[in-house]
Amino acid sequence: MGGAFAAFVFAISVVAVPLMADRKTDAITAALASIVACTKNPLTMLLWGFCIVVLVGFGFATNFVGFIVTMPIAGHASWHVYRAVVEAEKAA
Numbered sequence: 001m002g003g004a005f006a007a008f009v010f011a012i013s014v015v016a017v018p019l020m021a022d023r024k025t026d027a028i029t030a031a032l033a034s035i036v037a038c039t040k041n042p043l044t045m046l047l048w049g050f051c052i053v054v055l056v057g058f059g060f061a062t063n064f065v066g067f068i069v070t071m072p073i074a075g076h077a078s079w080h081v082y083r084a085v086v087e088a089e090k091a092a
Contacts, residue, residue: 010049011038018082037085048081 015037016030025033038045055074059067 007049010045010052011035014038014045014048014078015082015085018079019086022082037089040089041085044081044085051077 012031012034014034016034019025019030019033052074055070059070
């Protein structure tokens with residue numbers, strides 16, 4: 001059940017947060033755009049979700065000290081994932 005909830009939260013937020021910051025859209029529109037991005041790019045989003053799990057696992061394994069390194073990397077990479085997905089959607 002926890003995995004299903006985590007997958008749902010990932011699906012509605014993977015591009016929603018950067019989209020709201022970049023284009024000043026509302027939360028519902030951004031969440032729907034995020035779900036569409038996940039359904040159109042399932043393997044990419046699955047890989048990105050796995051990368052986040054690994055980075056968070058590393059942070060937990062190092063008594064939260066690893067988060068000092070992994071969270072800025074995840075945040076920066078999330079922005080690039082958002083830009084790649086949105087640009088691909090805009091071009092299509």
